[in-house]
Amino acid sequence: MKTMEWGFLIVNYLFLGGLSAGLFFVSALATFLYKIDEPSPYTRIARLGALLAPWPVMIGCVLLIFDLGRWYRFYKLFLHLRLVSPMSIGSWLLILFTLVSLVNCYAWLTENQRSTLFAKLPRGLAFFSKFNYDIDHWRRRLALAGLPTSVGVGIYTGVLLGAVQSRPFWNTNLVAQLFLFSAFSTGCAALILGLSGRETSAQELRLLYGLDICFMVLEFFIVLPYLIHGELSVQAVQDSLKLVLGGPFTILFWVFFLGLGLLTPLVIELRELVPVIVSNREFHYNRLLAASTALLILGGGFLLRYIFVFAGQMSAMQ
């Protein structure tokens, strides 16, 4: 009777939801560092993050809806709020986060972009032009309002899996933290990638690399106790860890996720940033290196979800 119920749609959704949460979180942090009346080195990070944040999660939600038994029944999720069900809380969180990030995205559009957007409206929707307001001054408030929802979405994707007691591979509080920091790290990586095509200032990269290093170090120090504690736990958990310790996910986990997706980009970013901080040397920015590092992190984030979704479903109590 045992089947693999959640597949690629869910893996992609978990990744895209986390990516949006990360983009919004980093953008919101950059917004707080940005002073309204003064030119700030972080404006571009805040703007790019805000402009990109709503889209991955919206694509993820569409995937999630198509994973349901019948896609048109998704509205039933919003006829109920069940505080004991992570999926019910998550559905509401996703709606809230998407709405805030959409308004925040609008708030970061320039006047020209807004005018172009409204000019492209079909004639029937012309009355929407009335909403062509300048809400730039809301940016900080929106960042503040969206911050808890972005953390919520980042944590929720892990809680969704961690709450399942019958799957020993998932059933630990570390999964939620792991997914949260991985989400923030992928958000940072997407911004590094997004900025790598343009002229980038050293200060921008210092902020992004600094945050990314923090998130990846936290992620690494969650993976370690996850494995150690799992090995010291009951037999069912030890058995489930065999999936990544000799089982079918071993190479994917150790080489591709931990090696290439986490430790390699961490070492590269440390190598770039530490001399700048310690010896006050000038930041030597290599566009190609930054973009490849970001791609490795994004790949690692995706693989983490892939491994957890599939290995988790393969693990069971004996």
Add this chain to the structure above:
Amino acid sequence: MPARPKRYAMVVDSKKCINCKACVVACRAENSVPLAYSRNWLNEETRGVWPKLMAASHPEQCHQCDHPACVRVCPTGASHHRPDGIVVVNEADCVGCRYCMIACPYNARFFREDKGVVEKCDFCVKRLDRGQLPACVETCPSKVRVFGDLNDPESKLAELLNNREYRVKKPEAGTGPQIYYLI
């Protein structure tokens, strides 16, 4: 004195099982379960080497848990607990997210592709409401299954549980399963 609430449960005496699968067929007919799926099944077990060989079959189905993981995770409340302890799925509310299937430690649920909803054993609630026994219990030729009310001290079920040793499966899952296997 108000009537005591009912708590339906089942006792299974695997030693009596002859692996005829009449229970599976009866369930399929009663609940119109398509051939690809099953609400109940038999776990076959063999131990030893011929000629010193032991073969046994253990009937399995939803354990109608006291603290069901499926009910807890269900985002719409489609999976719910009846006052008599039976866990049922309200098809009208089920969105087919299959979270309950992943949460169930017994893998007792299945996804109906044709309907887009999740199904499971519900102790034949329609028959119970008409005063009949579940189809699998009624049809079993060797009386492997005993169905009844845990709160009724006069029931055959209570008598067996009071006088015989029994076990439940995966108690460590903490869901309080209500299918009792006699030892």
